[in-house]
């Protein structure tokens with residue numbers, strides 16, 4: 001495996017990210033990981049061993065010409081570093097067991113060529129997020145929960161070297177004059193870096209790992225994130241081209257839900273996805289993926305989501321899928337939804353369907369068009385049909401907490417009807433959240449639309465699950 005794949009692909013087996021390998025992947029994905037909740041076991045050097053490693057590393061730098069190393073194949077570079085390190089260790093009289101010796105050599109190789117201490121985490125498939133808060137604190141999220149790892153960098157300088165390596169490999173740069181980078185690694189992982197002076201306690205790095213586990217809607221049902229009858233409704237709504245807004249807080253599963261429901265878009269439709277940065281993995285044949293671009297060093301060349309939305313409308317899309325609406329592009333999106341581009345899907349950061357509507361309203365005002373509030377609301381209420389509200393619970397689970405239909409307007413207010421909801425009633429002694437999904441008894445107005453478009457939805461799903 002070449003240097004690029006190893007660093008940017010996080011050393012994950014290539015097959016796991018191959019798009020053609022759909023069938024196997026989907027089967028594997030929907031099973032709960034067998035090792036779920038097993039503690040994270042990492043082989044980490046002790047402080048004394050670390051000190052020894054550092055002294056060998058410094059000696060190595062004195063004798064090794066790094067500029068020569070960086071020009072050669074990774075495999076060969078590792079071989080040369082290994083040989084020189086072994087020689088230096090042998091010259092010391094420190095007794096080392098073979099395992100520690102191997103670990104020290106590997107750690108030095110990783111510092112010079114790879115992602116340093118992070119390498120220990122990159123091979124662990126249960127890790128969803130890697131969060132570095134300064135050099136001493138490295139957290140990971142596994143099975144929906146955050147845990148502090150024993151992984152450490154030597155100091156902020158060491159951490160910055162690794163950050164520079166990640167950022168420069170994707171053609172970007174980070175320094176005090178441009179201290180923030182939000183980007184997508186070549187393997188699809190999302191990375192955000194923010195450094196001093198903006199990050200007060202030292203460089204901070206957040207990596208959302210490329211989801212090897214692409215969850216399907218049925219897989220999410222098995223995880224109890226929604227019920228089969230809610231899934232049936234969402235399948236029908238997606239097939240019938242309703243405009244769907246997925247709302248939720250940070251990490252509540254919005255992008256995952258968007259991916260999962262997009263599987264029900266018929267194969268013959270032309271989809272354009274617009275993102276900042278790209279992370280969707282739609283399993284459909286006719287998809288065009290567009291991604292925004294930040295301004296260059298001279299402050300030029302920026303392409304915003306708004307530019308992309310406008311451009312996409314000239315590309316004859318059947319549907320547009322916007323990863324997340326955050327600003328003025330909401331105006332263009334609503335216009336598109338209201339002018340025949342039905343079946344559009346997007347996500348928004350909000351804590352309730354009502355809050356999602358308020359956010360959209362604010363975003364439309366960001367387009368700077370001075371539209372009266374009432375007109376904005378009318379536009380929202382005619383464009384959006386369904387809002388899916390997601391929630392993230394303290395036990396790490398993510399669930400649909402409400403599905404609501406946008407009914408229309410009453411005076412100045414957009415009216416919503418709740419069709420399904422999650423009633424939380426407690427938490428057990430193991431910290432697991434307890435609750436129940438139910439229908440509210442309301443038969444959504446869109447059912448006529450679904451029927452017209454040939455989607456068969458059994459009406460009892462709206463009434464049989466009341467509680």
Ligand SMILES: Nc1ncnc2c1ncn2[C@@H]1O[C@H](COP(=O)(O)OP(=O)(O)OP(=O)(O)O)[C@@H](O)[C@H]1O
Nearest residue numbers: 128220223225249250251252253254255256257398
């Ligand atoms: N239903 C679910 N059950 C368990 N884990 C989930 C579920 N949905 C998503 N996840 C996991 O939660 C994490 C966050 O998911 P995702 O990226 O979809 O959230 P998001 O709301 O889009 O986050 P952000 O606010 O950062 O955009 C991922 O690691 C994902 O694998």
Ligand SMILES: [Mg+2]
Nearest residue numbers: 254255256324
């Ligand atoms: Mg997201």
